[in-house]
Amino acid sequence: MPSNNSFGTPTLRSSREQGHRQTTWPELLNDLVFTAIIAQLAGRLLADDSDMSFLEFVLIYVPVWWLWNGETNYSTRFDNEQDVVHRALTSVQLIALIILATTIPRSVESAVLSKVFAITYSVTRFTLLIEYSRVWYYLPNTRPFIQRIALGFGASIGLWVASVFAPVPYRYWLWAVGLLIELTTPLVVTNKDEHNKFPPDVRHLPERYGLFTLLVLGQSVTSIVNAMIDHGLTVKAVSATVLCAIIIIGIWWAYFDRVDDEAVRQVEKGGSSVPYRFWLYLHLPLTMALTMVGVGMQMAVKNVETLDLSQSAQWFMAGALGAYFLIQASISLTTWIAGSSHPSFRRGVVVRFGLGIAFTGLGFISSLGPLMLLGLLAAGVISLILSDTLGPEPPSNFEGGREQENQP
Numbered sequence: 109m110p111s112n113n114s115f116g117t118p119t120l121r122s123s124r125e126q127g128h129r130q131t132t133w134p135e136l137l138n139d140l141v142f143t144a145i146i147a148q149l150a151g152r153l154l155a156d157d158s159d160m161s162f163l164e165f166v167l168i169y170v171p172v173w174w175l176w177n178g179e180t181n182y183s184t185r186f187d188n189e190q191d192v193v194h195r196a197l198t199s200v201q202l203i204a205l206i207i208l209a210t211t212i213p214r215s216v217e218s219a220v221l222s223k224v225f226a227i228t229y230s231v232t233r234f235t236l237l238i239e240y241s242r243v244w245y246y247l248p249n250t251r252p253f254i255q256r257i258a259l260g261f262g263a264s265i266g267l268w269v270a271s272v273f274a275p276v277p278y279r280y281w282l283w284a285v286g287l288l289i290e291l292t293t294p295l296v297v298t299n300k301d302e303h304n305k306f307p308p309d310v311r312h313l314p315e316r317y318g319l320f321t322l323l324v325l326g327q328s329v330t331s332i333v334n335a336m337i338d339h340g341l342t343v344k345a346v347s348a349t350v351l352c353a354i355i356i357i358g359i360w361w362a363y364f365d366r367v368d369d370e371a372v373r374q375v376e377k378g379g380s381s382v383p384y385r386f387w388l389y390l391h392l393p394l395t396m397a398l399t400m401v402g403v404g405m406q407m408a409v410k411n412v413e414t415l416d417l418s419q420s421a422q423w424f425m426a427g428a429l430g431a432y433f434l435i436q437a438s439i440s441l442t443t444w445i446a447g448s449s450h451p452s453f454r455r456g457v458v459v460r461f462g463l464g465i466a467f468t469g470l471g472f473i474s475s476l477g478p479l480m481l482l483g484l485l486a487a488g489v490i491s492l493i494l495s496d497t498l499g500p501e502p503p504s505n506f507e508g509g510r511e512q513e514n515q516p
Contacts, residue, residue, distance in 0.1 A: 116190030118243045120250070121309045129311040131319060132189055134198055135180075141205045142176050143323050146399060148212035150327055153403045155213075157420040164216045166396070167280060170287055171229055173392050175205070176320060178236050184313045185306055186243050193242065197235050204231040222279060223272050230268045233290075237261055253298065253306060260293025295385060307376040308384075314369035317391050321363055324395045328356055328402030335409035344479065348412040351482035352405045355429070358489020359398065362436050362460060365496055366452075368443040383442040390442075394435045400428035408478040417478050423471045425481055430467030433492075437461040451500040459495045463488050 121129075149172065153165050179201065188194065208228035211218075215225040237258060244254040267286035271279045332352045339345045371383035404424030411417060417425075437460030444453050467488060470481065 116188045116192060116194070117246045118186040118191060118194070118239075119188040120247055120306065121185055121187060121312070129309060131312070131315060132183075132187070134195060135183060135316070136319075138176075138179065138198065138202060138205075139319060139323055141202055141209065142172070142320070143327065145172055145205065145209045145212060146324055146327050147330070148209055150331060150399050150403050150406075152213060153400065153424070154331075154406060157403075157407075157418070157424065167283065168212060168215055168225075169396050169399070170291075170392065171283070172208075173395060174287065174290060175229065175232050177388075177392075178233065180313070180316050180320075181308065182236060182239055184308045184316065186239075186247075194239060197239055201232045201235050204228040204235070208232070216280070219276055222276070226268050226271045226279070226283070230265050230272075233261060233265050233268070237265065250306060256297035257293060260289055260297055264290040264293075291389075308372055310369060310372045310376050313372055317388075318364065321391070321395060321398065322360075324398045324402075325356060325359060327399065328352075328359075328405060331402040331406035332356075332409055335406040339410055339412065342413075344412045345409060348409045348478060348482055351479070351486045352409065354486040355401075355405070355482070355489055358486075358492055359401070359429075359432065361489070361493050361496065362433065366440075366456065368440045370446040371442040374446040379446070383446040387439055387442040390435055390439050394432060394439065397428045397432040397435060400424050401432060404428060405482075408482055412478045414478070417476065417481065422476060422481060426467050426485065427471035429485055430464045430469075430471065432464070433460045433467060434464030437464060455499045456496065459492060463492055 149165060149169055152168075153161060155161075179198065205228070208225060211221040211225040211228070214221050216222060240254050240258055240261075244251050244258075264286040267282045267289070271282035271286070274282055332349055336345055336349050368387070371387040375381050375384045401424070404421055404426075407421035408417060408425060411421070437457050440453065440457045440460060444457055467485060470476070470484060476484075
């Protein structure tokens with residue numbers, strides 16, 4: 109094994125290390141760039157809420173989330189704050205991401221910008237592949253794991269590079285196939301033993317996904333503030349903003365009052381990796397729905413003086429919020445399956461599923477005005493807060509989903 113040097117090398121991280129592992133400053137800087145990208149994605153939907161625009165939104169959102177997910181999962185296993193080469197490579201990724209953000213408003217409509225999007229995506233992923241190659245070099249016991257990961261990721265990068273030379277719409281089909289390969293690679297080429305041998309750091313990974321969820325939620329706050337500024341301070345606008353704020357608090361409460369990370373802990377302890385994989389991939393539709401909720405709230409505040417919302421705006425509000433709670437319930441379900449059968453967790457899952465179904469049903473009701481719709485949604489999230497507050501207390505060894513015995 110090559111020896112470490114003063115510049116640092118990749119290190120196999122473990123939750124068995126002593127002390128608390130915090131998110132690093134470079135990771136937070138990376139998150140800020142993704143905040144700008146999410147803002148651009150939300151702007152696309154706000155400018156055009158047609159069905160085709162939604163499909164384009166999904167086509168762009170998935171690779172954006174996967175870029176963030178890729179670097180996050182590398183860091184949780186192999187990050188070393190003393191690794192100067194790693195910091196240089198993440199700086200290259202950062203520059204590529206900033207350029208990628210500028211293409212978002214017309215990354216599908218413009219042939220040139222779609223090429224730039226594909227190039228910057230490929231550069232970011234190839235840089236991550238270089239990082240994994242350094243792990244392969246410095247940590248020989250990871251080589252079978254890294255080789256299979258690199259095979260799938262490398263094939264996808266090849267398709268993204270080829271898409272630059274393909275005409276529209278074949279370019280987007282190559283994107284879709286490349287994404288399918290990347291999304292399925294960790295599911296197909298890695299097995300339970302490898303997840304147990306190189307587990308995610310439970311001190312780090314749930315916090316990173318929580319921070320990204322919080323950043324997307326912050327975009328919703330920005331959306332309603334901008335909508336109120338554009339509309340002006342009227343009684344109806346202030347009322348709508350207050351109701352949106354209650355909904356945002358409910359969204360935050362549902363996720364952060366009890367961090368469901370038992371699925372990650374189970375992998376670390378040598379258990380099944382299936383709940384963990386569901387836990388991880390469910391965060392993609394969760395943050396996508398959350399972005400749509402922010403767009404819907406901005407539409408509602410802007411149109412608060414009208415008697416009716418457009419059907420798309422109503423779906424962005426009620427349908428996306430319903431989807432958010434259904435997905436959040438599914439994430440909570442991974443904690444239940446992974447080992448916690450306490451009544452507090454069962455109750456939380458049932459209430460979130462029920463709320464998600466009820467909110468989705470509101471999307472089918474026409475002739476609901478903005479204030480009426482916001483009022484019904486706010487009442488629903490208040491009921492969730494009351495249920496969690498007045499329901500059974502979680503076990504004494506849990507604090508927001510975290511086992512206290514492992515805390516420093």
